[in-house]
Amino acid sequence: MVASDSSIVRIDYHAPVGYVAAEMLRERFDTVWTELHAVCSMSDYAEHVHTLRVATRRTLAAVDVFRGVIPAKRRKWFEKKLRQVRRAAGEARDLDVLTDRLGKNSATSARRRLVAMLARQRRKSRDPIRAQLKKLKDAGWPSRVNRLLEDVSVRRRRTSFRAFARRRFRPIVASFVDTAGRALRDNDDIHSLRIEGKKLRYAMEIFSSVFPANVRGRCQRALERLQKTLGECTDHASAADRLYRWSCSINAGQNRDMIVALCGDENKKANRARKAFCKWWNRTRRRSLERRLDRTLRHSA
DSSP states (O other), X not given: OOOOGGGSOOOOTTSBHHHHHHHHHHHHHHHHHXXXXXXXXXXXXXXXXXXXXXXXXXXXXXXXXXXXXXXXXXXXXXXXXXXXXXXXXXXXXXXXXXXXHHXXXXXXXXXXXXXXXXXXXXXXXXXXXXXXXXXXXXTTHXXXXXXXXXXXXXXXXXXXXXXXXXXXXXXXXXXXXXXXXXXXXXXXXXXXXXXXXHHHHHHHHHTGGGSXXXXXXXXXXXXXXXXXXXXXXXXHHHHHHHHHHHHTSTTOGGGHHHHHHHHHHHHHHHHHHHHHHHHHSOHHHHHHHHHHHHHHHHTOO
């Protein structure tokens, strides 16, 4: 998902880090809560599922960035709950994408039967999301969020957001650079690079006020292009994994042979996409992004 201007967080970098953390976490927690309700009330609207998954990722990224300001016990509780929501939304999103992809080419009766079966699974995939919403309501999510943010807002009053950002951003960049420099031998390596890229991009959203707009903008655009190029490979790999699991289940029935064939096709596409990405992600392009990240660190406000 490409970052829009609205996702870039702008705030006074002289403010205490606890205050800034509370403001940013509030916006992200509220988005997760809103999208959870939206998915459960409009379950056929796939975009809400996608937005929910992105919202949980952004919130988990913020919780990780501000981990030093958040009480450990509470942080672990929220991380656990957010990951559960993310997994439920991820399963539903994968089914949405796969159903849409196969539905565009359903000329045969066997393919139409397969798409109809997927559509039924797609509807059922909303049930775990509804279950997560109920659990969070029962656990008193809104009041827990309020208590957490009240506590966070008064922490680290003597540390400015600027000082915190400059110190916290450096290891995030280092982790990405380390992963980016490794050989990409299989889809798991591609997935790891994409995850590190997302962590870095979400961190840049959080720390945006600390970096000059022109320097940050160049890095952001380079990361968005990287994510988009990686996306084709990971989408095919995810589809292959879903089809493989489906082929092994009792629900496959008379569609098993077709599912196995589709799985093989998605694996081939994933491998082609990985090879194409490895060719695109050459040493020159990688070093160019590393230099931009280094300039971002050196030119922090």
